Structures are given as structure tokens and as C-alpha cells.
Amino acid sequence: MPLAALRQLAILTMVCVAACRGLLFAPGSAFGPVMVGRGKEVPPADAYATNLVNNVCQCRMACWADPRCAAASALTGEDNSTSCRLSSKGPLDSTLLDSPNATYIFWMEDARVMEDGLVYFEFGRMMSYSETKALCSNLPGHRVPIFKSERQRRVMDQIFTSGPFRAYWVDLRKTSPTDYVWGDGTLFGDTRISTMLALRKGALPEAVHSWGLSTLYEKPETDFQERAVCQANPFGGEW
Structure with missing residues (x-):
């Protein structure tokens, strides 16, 4: 089998794994830039069809083959039957349900793999930090960006x-006049990138931050709008 065909087969096999953990992304798939994430489910009201299938792979194939389908979720019951919900709404248009045993399948045409090995997606409109965090949390495996390494400076x-x-927006919080913490709990001063970033401090006792013009700017959480970007780690790199 040609090398290109073997690579494609490996991508398709990865995407079809029913027990995938976290988030998988296959930007080079013949089926488009498909993402497969655990823990989220299409709400029943957003599904135009619910079918019984054999596995997650069949659910993904059913969605890909139907022009109406923008996303799908597969949930395997105690009897090992798999229920596949097909939805015309993608993750940006649907409030997904938390479901630990569900697998959510969606396509991200504008997602980009950057040189730090992470995937980034930008919404096409300005919004507050709170809105950005809610939308990123709705995407399986995504978060508001956190930057720690020297390579991520670029x-x-x-x-x-x-x-x-x-x-x-970036997920950096000011928790006191002198304390700054990334969204995963890492102290800003403990990261290698902290010495490379200009931090413009303000008078707010607590604040969130945005990044632009080589500076971190202190902003209120709800009353200011900036660009909204989400970050994901489907390849298991450092983040």
C-alpha cells in the first residue's frame, strides 16, 4: 500500500476509535478537519435524527454522508448499543450537554495547528471574556488560551x-494586586514566558487579560469585548 494511503488509513483509524480519550483532531482526513471529543452530547432538541449504530465510527460516517449534518454524538448504553444523534447545528450554535460516556464529533474548518503543536480556533466576532470562556468550554477539549513556554511567545x-x-483574550487572572494566575492554576511568575511578556497593571483588584501589541492588558471580565480565541491540545503536547 502506498505511504500516503497508509497515512490516510492511520488518520481514519484514529478518528474511528470509540474509546478515544480527550480530543482527537485529523486535519488531513479525507472527511475534512474532523474533531472527536469525549464528554459532550448533542441535546435531544437539537437532533434531527437519532439512530442506533454499531460504534462511534458509524456515527461519524452517518454525519459525514448527510449534507444536513454539522455535528453528531454517540452514546453507548449498558446493553452496548450505541445511539447516534445527528444535528444540523455545530458546537458554536448548540449548548452541548455534559455526558462523560458520550463522544462528540464535529468539524472545524478554520482550526489551525500552530508551531507549538496546539490547535487554535477564532470566533468571528468580539465578545467579553466570560462569553469567550463559555464558548470555549462548550467545545470539547478547548479552553481560553494559556501560554507558558518560550516557543509560544511567537x-x-x-x-x-x-x-x-x-x-x-488569554486565560490569565489577576487575583490580588500582586498575584497573577493562569487558568490551569499555574502562577504566572513560575512560567518561562513570564520574563518575556510586558504586563500592563491597572487599578482593578481582580481582572482578566487580553494580549495585543506585545502587551498583556488588564480588563474587566464582563464589560469589555475583545477577539475570542480557543486553544486545544488534541496531539498530547505540552500545555
Whole structure:
């Protein structure tokens, strides 16, 4: 079998794994840039069809083959039967249900793999930090961007220059006048990137931050709008 065909088979096999953990992304798949994530489910009201299938792979294939389908979820019951919900709404248009045993399948045409090995997706409109966090949390395996390594310093600027000349939200919180913490609990001062970033401090006792023009800007959580970007780690890299 040609090498290209073997690579394609490996991609399709990865995407079809029913017991996938976390998030998988196959940007080079013949079926388009498909993502497969655990723990989210299409709400019944958003499904135009619910079918019994043999596995997650069949659910993905059913969605891909139907022009109406933008996303699907597969849930295996105690009797090992798999229920497949097909939806015309993608993850940006549907409030997904938390379901630990469900697998959610969706397509992200505009997702980009950056040089830090992480995947980034930008919404096409400005929104508050709270709105951005809610939307990123709705995407399986996604979060508001967190940057820690020296290599990610370039990625921060690449994202900024790739869109409107406007700052975008990052998940850095000011928890006191002197304490800054990334969204995963890592202290800002404990990261290698902290010495490379300009932090413009303000008068707010607690705040969130956006990044632009090589500076972290202090902002209120709900009353200010910036670009909204989500970050994901489907390849298991450092983040």
C-alpha cells in the first residue's frame, strides 16, 4: 500500500476509535478537519435524527454522508448499543450537554495547528471574556488560551497579526494586586514566558487579560469585548 494511503488509513483509524480519550483532531482526513471529543452530547432538541449504530465510527460516517449534518454524538448504553444523534447545528450554535460516556464529533474548518503543536480556533466576532470562556468550554477539549513556554511567545504574536488589529483574550487572572494566575492554576511568575511578556497593571483588584501589541492588558471580565480565541491540545503536547 502506498505511504500516503497508509497515512490516510492511520488518520481514519484514529478518528474511528470509540474509546478515544480527550480530543482527537485529523486535519488531513479525507472527511475534512474532523474533531472527536469525549464528554459532550448533542441535546435531544437539537437532533434531527437519532439512530442506533454499531460504534462511534458509524456515527461519524452517518454525519459525514448527510449534507444536513454539522455535528453528531454517540452514546453507548449498558446493553452496548450505541445511539447516534445527528444535528444540523455545530458546537458554536448548540449548548452541548455534559455526558462523560458520550463522544462528540464535529468539524472545524478554520482550526489551525500552530508551531507549538496546539490547535487554535477564532470566533468571528468580539465578545467579553466570560462569553469567550463559555464558548470555549462548550467545545470539547478547548479552553481560553494559556501560554507558558518560550516557543509560544511567537505563537502569541502570530495569532494577533492573523486577524483584526485588536487584542484577544488569554486565560490569565489577576487575583490580588500582586498575584497573577493562569487558568490551569499555574502562577504566572513560575512560567518561562513570564520574563518575556510586558504586563500592563491597572487599578482593578481582580481582572482578566487580553494580549495585543506585545502587551498583556488588564480588563474587566464582563464589560469589555475583545477577539475570542480557543486553544486545544488534541496531539498530547505540552500545555
